[in-house]
Amino acid sequence: MTDDASTGEPSAGPPPSVTPPAASEGASAAAPAPAPASSWRSALADVDTRLFGMITAVIIIWIAFNVLSGGDFLTSRNLWNLSVQSTSIAIMATGMVLIIVSRNIDLSVGSLLGFLGYSMALVQTDGVIAFFNVKIDLGSIGDSSWIWVIALVVGISLGALVGAIQGFIIAYGGVPAFIVTLGGFLVWRGMIFRTGDKQGQTLAPLNSTFRLFGGGPDGSLGEWKSWIFGAIGCVLIVLALWLARRRRQRYDLKVRPLWMDIVFGVVGCGVVLAGVGLVANNYISPITGDPTGIAYPVVILIIATLVMSYLARQRRFGRYVYAYGGNPEAAELGGINTRRTVMLTFVLMGVLVGVSAAIQTARLNAAVTNLGVQNELDVIAAAVIGGTSFAGGVGTIAGAVLGAIIMQSLRSGMVLLNIDSPSQDIVVGVVLVTAVSIDSTLRLGRKRVALAALAIGLIVAAAVIQTGRA
Numbered sequence: 001m002t003d004d005a006s007t008g009e010p011s012a013g014p015p016p017s018v019t020p021p022a023a024s025e026g027a028s029a030a031a032p033a034p035a036p037a038s039s040w041r042s043a044l045a046d047v048d049t050r051l052f053g054m055i056t057a058v059i060i061i062w063i064a065f066n067v068l069s070g071g072d073f074l075t076s077r078n079l080w081n082l083s084v085q086s087t088s089i090a091i092m093a094t095g096m097v098l099i100i101v102s103r104n105i106d107l108s109v110g111s112l113l114g115f116l117g118y119s120m121a122l123v124q125t126d127g128v129i130a131f132f133n134v135k136i137d138l139g140s141i142g143d144s145s146w147i148w149v150i151a152l153v154v155g156i157s158l159g160a161l162v163g164a165i166q167g168f169i170i171a172y173g174g175v176p177a178f179i180v181t182l183g184g185f186l187v188w189r190g191m192i193f194r195t196g197d198k199q200g201q202t203l204a205p206l207n208s209t210f211r212l213f214g215g216g217p218d219g220s221l222g223e224w225k226s227w228i229f230g231a232i233g234c235v236l237i238v239l240a241l242w243l244a245r246r247r248r249q250r251y252d253l254k255v256r257p258l259w260m261d262i263v264f265g266v267v268g269c270g271v272v273l274a275g276v277g278l279v280a281n282n283y284i285s286p287i288t289g290d291p292t293g294i295a296y297p298v299v300i301l302i303i304a305t306l307v308m309s310y311l312a313r314q315r316r317f318g319r320y321v322y323a324y325g326g327n328p329e330a331a332e333l334g335g336i337n338t339r340r341t342v343m344l345t346f347v348l349m350g351v352l353v354g355v356s357a358a359i360q361t362a363r364l365n366a367a368v369t370n371l372g373v374q375n376e377l378d379v380i381a382a383a384v385i386g387g388t389s390f391a392g393g394v395g396t397i398a399g400a401v402l403g404a405i406i407m408q409s410l411r412s413g414m415v416l417l418n419i420d421s422p423s424q425d426i427v428v429g430v431v432l433v434t435a436v437s438i439d440s441t442l443r444l445g446r447k448r449v450a451l452a453a454l455a456i457g458l459i460v461a462a463a464v465i466q467t468g469r470a
Contacts, residue, residue, distance in 0.1 A: 050387040050396070050399060051387070051396065051398060051399055051402070053387075054385075054386060054387065054399055054402040054403065054406070055402065057402075057406060058402060058405060058406055058409065061406060061409050061410065061413065062074060062409060064413075065409070065412075065413030065416065065417070068413075068417055069413065069416040069417060072416050073412070073413055073416055076278065076279050076280075076282040076283040077283050078412065078416070079279045080279055080280065080283040080292065080295070081412070082405075082408055082409060082412050083279070083295065083298050084215040084295045084297050084298065084363075085408050085412070086301075086404050086405050086407075086408040087295075087297035087298060087300065087301040087356075087359055088113075088297070088356040088359050088360050088375075089356075089375065089378045089379055089382055089404045089407065089408065090301050090305075090382065090400070090401045090404035090405070091300070091301055091304045091352050091355055091356045091359070092109055092113075092349075092352050092353055092356050092375070092379045093379050093382040093383045093386070093400035093401065093403060093404050094304055094305060094308040094352065094397050094400055094401065095308070095345075095348055095349040095351075095352040095353075096109070096349065096379050096380060096382075096383040096388075096400065097308075097312070097383050097386070097388050097395040097396070097397055097399075097400045098308075098312065098318075098321050098345045098348065098349075098395075099177075099345055099346070099349055100380075100383055100384070100388045100389075100390060100392075100395060101321055101322055101325040101388060101392060101393060101394065101395045102321050102324055102325045102341070102342055102345055102392065103324075103325050103328070103390075103391075103392035104170065104177035104342065104345070104346075105177050105178055105181060105380070106166075106177065106181045106346065106349055106376070107178065107181040107182050107184070107185045107376050108162075108166065108181040108182075108183075108184030108185045108187075108188055108376065109349065109353050109372075109375060109376045109379055110185070110372040110373060110374060110375035110376040110377075110379075111184065111185050111186070111187075111188035111189035111372065111376075112159065112162055112184065112188045112350070112353050112357075112372075113353050113356055113357045113360065113371065113372035113375055114188070114189060114192055114357075114369065114370070114371040114372040114373070115158075115188040115189070115191050115192050115195070116155045116158055116159050116353060116354050116357035117155070117357040117358070117360060117361035117367050117371050117372070118192045118195055118203065118367045118369075118371070119131070119154060119155060119158055119195060120151040120152070120154060120155040120210075120357065120358060120361060120367070121151075121203040121204075121206060121361055121366070121367030122195060122196045122198070122203060122367070123138070123142070123147065123150055123151040123154050124147055124148065124151050124203075124206050124207045124210060125203045125204070125205075125206070126142070126196060126203075127139070127141070127142020127143065127147070128142070128196055129154055130195045130196040131158065131195070132191065132194060132195075133194075135196065138150070145207075145209070147207055148207040148209045148210035151207070151210060151358075152210075152354075152358055155354040155357055155358055156351055156354035156355065156358075157354075158350075158354065159350035159351050159352075159353045159354030159357070160347050160350045160351050160354070161350070162184070162188070162350050163346040163347040163348070163349050163350025163351070163353075164343065164346070164347045164350070166180050166181060166184055166346050166350075167342060167343035167344070167345065167346030167347055168343055170342060170343070170346065171338075171339040171340070171342040171343040172339055172343070185376065192369050193369070200369040202366055202367065202368050202369075203366060203367040204365060204366035204367070205365055205366070206361065206362065206365050206366065206367075210358070210362050211362050211365055212296055212362070213296055213297065213300070213358050213359050213362040213363075214296075214297065214359060214360075214361075214362030214363030214364070214365070215295035215296060215297045215298075215359075215363060216295075216363075217285040217286075217287045217288050217292060219295060219296045219297075219362075220280075220292045220293045220294060220295045220296060221280075221293040221294045221295075221296070221299065222290070222291070222292075222293040223281050223290070223291040223293055225293060225294075226276050226280050226281055226291075226293035226294045227276060227281070229276070229294055229299070230272050230273050230275070230276035230294075233269075233272045233302075234268075234269040234272055234273065236306075237264075237265055237268040237269055237272070238265050238269070241261045241264060241265050242261075245261060276294065280292065280293050280294045280295075281293055297359045297363075300355065300359065301401070304352065304355065305397055305398070305401055308397045309397045309398065311348075312396075312397055317341065317344065320336050320337075320338075320341045321341055321345060322393055323336060323393075324336060324338050324341055324342070324392075325392035325393035325394075326392065326393030327393075357371075357372070360372065378404075378407055378428075379404075381403070381407060381428065381431075381432045382400055382401075382403035382404035382406075382407050383395065383400045383403060384403070384432065384435055384436055384439075385403035385406055385407065385431065385432065385435040386398075386399030386400040386401070386402055386403030386404075386406075387399040387403075387439070388400060389439055389443070390436070391443070406431075407428065407431075410424075410427060410428060410431065411424055411428070414427065414465065414468075417465065417469060418469055419465055419468045419469060420468050420469075422468075423464050423465065423467070423468025424468075426464050426468075427461050427464050427465060427468075430457055430460050430461045430464065431457065431461060433457070434453055434454065434456070434457030434458075434461075437450075437453040437457075438450045438453050438454055441453060
């Protein structure tokens, strides 16, 4: 028995497939055409506008400084130096993102960097591990060619320990992070003068292998290794896009159009290969006369960025940090060990400070008492300019790295224009306040106010640059 078209009575058997009747010409004309599965507007809606804005800002800054400097900014030599100079702040900024996302702050990173750098240098020059009044003499090990490994382990371990101490006081003691890290800002700077009974003397020279972490002609991959590294980067970009697309399909989530992923892959690989060919390998070392290649600090930054992005986006720890920053009460009620999560963010920050301390100390080939001065301000500024919100729950690792590049690009460009140091600080301060103002107004939906803040910031910064030329 089948369905009766006039009465609509059900049949006794399984329902057959129903073929709709042919529509009349009028109905066919009135019926709208089915919307395409994806449109330009919906595709563009999937783009991270904050990250895209950061990339656009970098491009504008580079072009502007290149024009003002008569073509001296966009040279392989300047861009190579810019990449190396950005690494230390960028590495610490990746950790500062999680600190700020969890509604905290760390003002001690600059002083801690100086203390850790001094401790690592003391291991290499005196063969001593020192912390406050505790001294461990390494004996014959201090003369070993592998002393740089011990120095790295000491620096990173001390960083993790200091982070754990500060994180424990904040998370379990209930003391505000601003107060704890402000105290650390003073304590760790003073500890430089109490470490190893050196009274803040300059420690130099350092181990020859350790110096490679600072970059330079010897601290680089060289030409063919840089091409291999770039090829690996292209493979990782394509693999990441494919895995992300596959993951979203598996869970029936909205998937970007295939053409957009192809564009992202082509552009990403193009940028990587252009960076290797036009910057890293195009910069000829003035010492060796050979292509320098990608500097080791840049390699370390890329690895740190990938690891931190993985922790923030793919691991439970990162999701807990963002959940806590978005709504601490809900995260607590949801069963998240919020105290442990907050403490671990400071431990991770300490580890990253240790890595940055090794880079800066190796670059100088010495440990000095003013190492890391004002670095905490640059790190916080890089994270905030990169889109991290002080309200918590919002921030990306890639954005923080781009924020560090913007900061260093401003300083590098102003040096080429012979802008005096006080004016450079004013410009960086104006950029920071402008970035926070734009973020705050956009969160409130005030786009016109955000545009006004951007215009005022650009005008003030341009006026300072114009009047600050030496």
